[in-house]
Amino acid sequence: MHMKHIYKFFLAGISLASLLSPMSVAAEEQDDKWLNWQDNSITGLYGGGFEVDPSDQGTITLEHASDWSFGDLFMFLDGTKYSHGDRNGNGDKEAWYGEIAPRLSIGKLTNTDFHFSIFQQDLVIFKDILLAAAYERGDDRDATESLLLGVGFDFDLSAFNLIGLDKLRYFQFNLYARNDFHSDDAGFKDYQITVSTALPFQIGKAKFLADGFFDYVFGTGPQHSNFHFNPQVKLDLGHLSGGKSDQLFVGVEIDYWTNKYGIKDSSAFETDQFAVSGLIKYHF
Numbered sequence: 059m060h061m062k063h064i065y066k067f068f069l070a071g072i073s074l075a076s077l078l079s080p081m082s083v084a085a086e087e088q089d090d091k092w093l094n095w096q097d098n099s100i101t102g103l104y105g106g107g108f109e110v111d112p113s114d115q116g117t118i119t120l121e122h123a124s125d126w127s128f129g130d131l132f133m134f135l136d137g138t139k140y141s142h143g144d145r146n147g148n149g150d151k152e153a154w155y156g157e158i159a160p161r162l163s164i165g166k167l168t169n170t171d172f173h174f175s176i177f178q179q180d181l182v183i184f185k186d187i188l189l190a191a192a193y194e195r196g197d198d199r200d201a202t203e204s205l206l207l208g209v210g211f212d213f214d215l216s217a218f219n220l221i222g223l224d225k226l227r228y229f230q231f232n233l234y235a236r237n238d239f240h241s242d243d244a245g246f247k248d249y250q251i252t253v254s255t256a257l258p259f260q261i262g263k264a265k266f267l268a269d270g271f272f273d274y275v276f277g278t279g280p281q282h283s284n285f286h287f288n289p290q291v292k293l294d295l296g297h298l299s300g301g302k303s304d305q306l307f308v309g310v311e312i313d314y315w316t317n318k319y320g321i322k323d324s325s326a327f328e329t330d331q332f333a334v335s336g337l338i339k340y341h342f
Contacts, residue, residue, distance in 0.1 A: 096124035098342050103311060105335025109328055110318050111153075112140035117335075128166055129188060133158040155196045161188040161210050161232075173214075183214040190232045192252075200240050206250060208234035227256040227269075241280035248279030265294040265303065270311075281320025288313050292339060307339040 101119040108115055121134040135156040144151050165172045165186040175183050190210035196202030210232040216224040236248040256269035270289030277283030292309030296302045313333040316323065323329040 092127050094125040094127065096122070098122050099339055100342070101337055101339040103335040103337045105311070105333055107331065107333035108313070109315075109331040110321065112143040114141040115139065116141065129160060129162040131158075131160045153197050155194075155202065157192060157194050159190070159192040161190045163188050183217075185212040185214050187211060190234065192234065203239040205237045205239065206234035207246070208232060223257070225258060227258065229253075229255045236275065236279060238280050243280040245279075248281060249276040250274065263298070265297045266309075267292050267294065267304075267307065275320060277320070282317045282322040284315065284317035284320050286315045286318075290337065292337070305341050307337075309337055309339075311335045311337050
């Protein structure tokens, strides 16, 4: 898909966000609301050190996260342009990739309080249990299309205040069965763990946010086992300049991926990746 088509996706997403914003305000005015909150953002990244794909690349990412009376939703769309070379030697200098990950809260749907501790002194507390799903799709459907189904857990780690984990905005753990449709060996034959979290911190008058995720694919299906760690560390420019906090950020993103795309790393074809990108991110 060409970049002009990717931009149309971004514009459509921004239009959708503008339609959802008044819905959020209206929901806040009602006691019995469906939409609790939502956040939309656009991020520009440029960096190097990528494997399999061309090393240097720029990406625009549109993200949406929302919390509802029945669960939550996260989705994103990446549009990437390669600075040098092309992908797979086919002359394609652009690509897109997206994911949508809804979760249904058993606690919210059944009005059940799942708060319970799995260790003494309430160090780790279950907040909720959710039915989790994810759909992954790239521009080449024959190379990237997957469906994941499983169970999710939200944790409260506030007891770890000595090391700052009491300030975590969230800590989510999802366990999926994974079906890679594009593989000749399709079916729910693999498993994946996904953990995501966000930790704000402050140094002097400067506020920062460290957030991100890691995926671990077990490799029992068509893929080799692989570990994908993708954190961002960002400076809150709005707060630093005396403006609005949690809106405009600048920072860095690390993209560490062993056996990228489930392709086994070897001396003939390196797939273990350590890439670094600069970023600027705006929430709206």
